[in-house]
Amino acid sequence: MIAAVTDRAFDVFVALAPDGVEVRRLPDGRQEAAFVVPDWDDRGTLDALSRLEGLRVVQVLSAGIDWIERRVPEWATLCNARGARDAAVAEWVVGALLGDAYGQFEAARARRWSDAQPRELQGSTVLVVGFGSIGRALERRLERFGVTVVGVARHARAGVHAIGELPGLIGAADAVVLLTPLTEETRGLFDTDMLGRMREGALLVNAGRGPVVDTDALVAELRSGRLRAVLDVVDPEPLPDGHALWEPALAITPHNAGDTAAADERAVRFAAEQLARFARGEPLLSVVRPTKSP
Numbered sequence: 001m002i003a004a005v006t007d008r009a010f011d012v013f014v015a016l017a018p019d020g021v022e023v024r025r026l027p028d029g030r031q032e033a034a035f036v037v038p039d040w041d042d043r044g045t046l047d048a049l050s051r052l053e054g055l056r057v058v059q060v061l062s063a064g065i066d067w068i069e070r071r072v073p074e075w076a077t078l079c080n081a082r083g084a085r086d087a088a089v090a091e092w093v094v095g096a097l098l099g100d101a102y103g104q105f106e107a108a109r110a111r112r113w114s115d116a117q118p119r120e121l122q123g124s125t126v127l128v129v130g131f132g133s134i135g136r137a138l139e140r141r142l143e144r145f146g147v148t149v150v151g152v153a154r155h156a157r158a159g160v161h162a163i164g165e166l167p168g169l170i171g172a173a174d175a176v177v178l179l180t181p182l183t184e185e186t187r188g189l190f191d192t193d194m195l196g197r198m199r200e201g202a203l204l205v206n207a208g209r210g211p212v213v214d215t216d217a218l219v220a221e222l223r224s225g226r227l228r229a230v231l232d233v234v235d236p237e238p239l240p241d242g243h244a245l246w247e248p249a250l251a252i253t254p255h256n257a258g259d260t261a262a263a264d265e266r267a268v269r270f271a272a273e274q275l276a277r278f279a280r281g282e283p284l285l286s287v288v289r290p291t292k293s294p
Helices: 007-016 043-051 086-101 104-110 133-143 163-172 192-197 215-224 261-280
Strands: 002-005 022-025 035-037 057-059 077-079 125-129 148-153 160-162 175-178 203-206 228-231 287-289
Touching (some): 035 261, 086 104, 086 175, 086 228, 125 133, 163 192, 192 215
């Protein structure tokens, strides 16, 4: 069996591959590969996926799959690296909340001495939209600061609200953290109406996907001074020079909150373990779209 993997995963895969598996760097071997680990910017491989008749598993190194889901043929199983980047993204969000509360981003942009009074996280309410494994990792960290975390997910479960309850919850939050994947249901979810339901002076933190937020509506709220924002993801990406978001947003990072070296290593090792499971005929983990039945 052949596994074709991105260059950053190659050495780990070679070291951990079981007997009978040949590991090749992409694009070599992809025509014969049963197991493929692509990168989001490898357009050649992404375009070729639908033509790979021997393909059985596509394993990505990210939690999000919106960039590849429609490219994977129906005869292949798609798996993500859910959990590998939880700590990194959760820490980024904590940093965003702390940096905003203590005026660090504002001071860096203003470049002037100011006696503005900082805020504490303790006693605040943070609403997390898209409450999955990253949300739980974030909750554990924020509880240490005395923060009340309110979780919202697609479906209600114990201690977590359904997305339909969001309009009634959002006005009570001091900060709203977006961790939701990009789907047809979440695209543009934070439009003029939803942003308008946030309380005045609240903070929007987006570490999910840029198109979940209506950019024009967000720019209007930021320019009015009614809301603040810290963003790891934006729409469009990359954000061009001179775009309106550069002016009012407190801080923007280039969609790299989860891309620490440690997170990359966890994702690659998880993918290599998935290859071993597949080679042994064992059930795969973190399946986000199974092979369709005939």
